[in-house]
Amino acid sequence: MAAIELLAPAGSLEKAKTAIRYGADAVYIGGQQFSLRSRASNFSLDQIEELCSFAHEHDSKVHVTVNIIPHPDDFNGLEDYLQALDQAGIDAIISASPAIISTALKMPDRHFEVHVSTQRSILNEKAVQFWKNLGADRVVLGRETPMEAIEQICKQGIVPIEAFIHGGMCISFSGRCVLSNHMTNRDANRGGCAQSCRWKYFLYRNNEMISDEQTLFSMSSRDLQAADQIEKMIHAGVASLKIEGRMKSDYYLAVVVGAYRRLIDEIEANGQADPEFLAEIIQELYRAENRPTGPGFYHGLPNENVQLYRKHDETVTQEYIGLVLEADRPGYLKVQVKNHFAKGTPAELFGPGIAPYPYTIDEIQDLEGNSLEVCNHPMDIVYLKWEGPSKAGSMIRKQRI
Numbered sequence: 454m455a456a457i458e459l460l461a462p463a464g465s466l467e468k469a470k471t472a473i474r475y476g477a478d479a480v481y482i483g484g485q486q487f488s489l490r491s492r493a494s495n496f497s498l499d500q501i502e503e504l505c506s507f508a509h510e511h512d513s514k515v516h517v518t519v520n521i522i523p524h525p526d527d528f529n530g531l532e533d534y535l536q537a538l539d540q541a542g543i544d545a546i547i548s549a550s551p552a553i554i555s556t557a558l559k560m561p562d563r564h565f566e567v568h569v570s571t572q573r574s575i576l577n578e579k580a581v582q583f584w585k586n587l588g589a590d591r592v593v594l595g596r597e598t599p600m601e602a603i604e605q606i607c608k609q610g611i612v613p614i615e616a617f618i619h620g621g622m623c624i625s626f627s628g629r630c631v632l633s634n635h636m637t638n639r640d641a642n643r644g645g646c647a648q649s650c651r652w653k654y655f656l657y658r659n660n661e662m663i664s665d666e667q668t669l670f671s672m673s674s675r676d677l678q679a680a681d682q683i684e685k686m687i688h689a690g691v692a693s694l695k696i697e698g699r700m701k702s703d704y705y706l707a708v709v710v711g712a713y714r715r716l717i718d719e720i721e722a723n724g725q726a727d728p729e730f731l732a733e734i735i736q737e738l739y740r741a742e743n744r745p746t747g748p749g750f751y752h753g754l755p756n757e758n759v760q761l762y763r764k765h766d767e768t769v770t771q772e773y774i775g776l777v778l779e780a781d782r783p784g785y786l787k788v789q790v791k792n793h794f795a796k797g798t799p800a801e802l803f804g805p806g807i808a809p810y811p812y813t814i815d816e817i818q819d820l821e822g823n824s825l826e827v828c829n830h831p832m833d834i835v836y837l838k839w840e841g842p843s844k845a846g847s848m849i850r851k852q853r854i
């Protein structure tokens with residue numbers, strides 16, 4: 454079985470490093486030009502260069518989205534920008550624009566691969582072959598591709614295939630939505646999506662309002678969570694498993710990347726994951742801040758149960774309480790406080806290569822060694838008496854009881 458790539462999003466240098474430490478084989482980021490997520494904290498060329506060095510030292514890769522659908526005025530500086538990305542050491546660009554893709558493919562000494570973005574809505578082997586014939590190195594399938602089609606496409610071995618496994622779904626066909634444009638004049642295909650599908654709307658029938666404050670209508674999809682499909686994808690020969698969410702937090706990335714890393718390693722080592730282990734991974738994925746999740750198109754056509762027509766606020770969890778810093782005192786963890794906690798808090802620690810395990814916080818000290826009862830201030834540095842495996846970058850959260 455060829456090792457499959459776990460591909461994580463990152464909205465900042467620190468988040469990219471977190472994703473890599475927690476097991477991402479590659480990260481994808483936006484540059485400051487020609488990229489969607491125009492409001493996300495996109496990377497400067499210097500930051501991209503720094504990330505490439507870090508990633509390559511950790512056997513990981515960097516993919517850069519160059520994925521706007523450009524209007525005629527958007528092309529200024531494209532060749533120079535692609536050259537600069539190449540010199541920075543990136544491993545791939547992700548693009549949906551035939552103009553950008555053909556420009557990249559014509560670069561004489563290009564070192565990076567060209568991946569065709571999910572925005573091209575590639576759902577079948579003929580479309581994959583079309584992009585292969587044009588010179589693409591990889592195709593990112595549309596999120597609407599059913600599992601049988603993924604298996605069929607991979608069997609043809611046309612070009613490496615990337616498929617989404619986790620994160621936000623569009624209610625519209627991915628990459629073809631004009632809702633945000635229509636409602637706000639913000640173009641989803643140029644990085645400006647206002648997520649209008651997730652707003653709450655009053656419903657009218659024949660000019661009569663049939664909803665009220667309690668029954669506001671929305672049309673959002675549940676987020677994708679495809680842990681139960683990973684085994685099939687690995688056996689089908691998918692090249693890369695993609696997590697969505699360049700705006701997500703460090704904690705989200707650590708939880709989601711760490712959980713899928715464990716699942717992939719288990720399947721690659723044993724050919725499968727037993728049901729108890731899979732259930733544990735799914736429980737772990739629920740610990741990330743999320744909208745409600747569903748299987749997307751992987752269990753067949755989505756029905757009303759994977760749409761969110763009513764109240765569906767994102768769960769904001771305060772359970773992430775501390776980031777473990779470099780160790781400098783035996784028997785204690787040096788911790789940056791993230792959320793309020795107190796002595797006696799039942800906690801658990803997880804980290805790069807460390808599965809979550811429980812431990813009760815029974816001693817807290819400040820940097821001068823004074824005993825503390827509570828930690829109230831995010832970013833404070835404290836010591837926690839601790840027994841059990843840990844390394845810098847591990848995270849401590851409250852147990853869910």
Ligand code: SF4
Nearest residue numbers: 623624625630649650
């Ligand atoms: S408005 Fe909703 S469906 Fe449209 S692009 Fe944005 S997230 Fe996707």
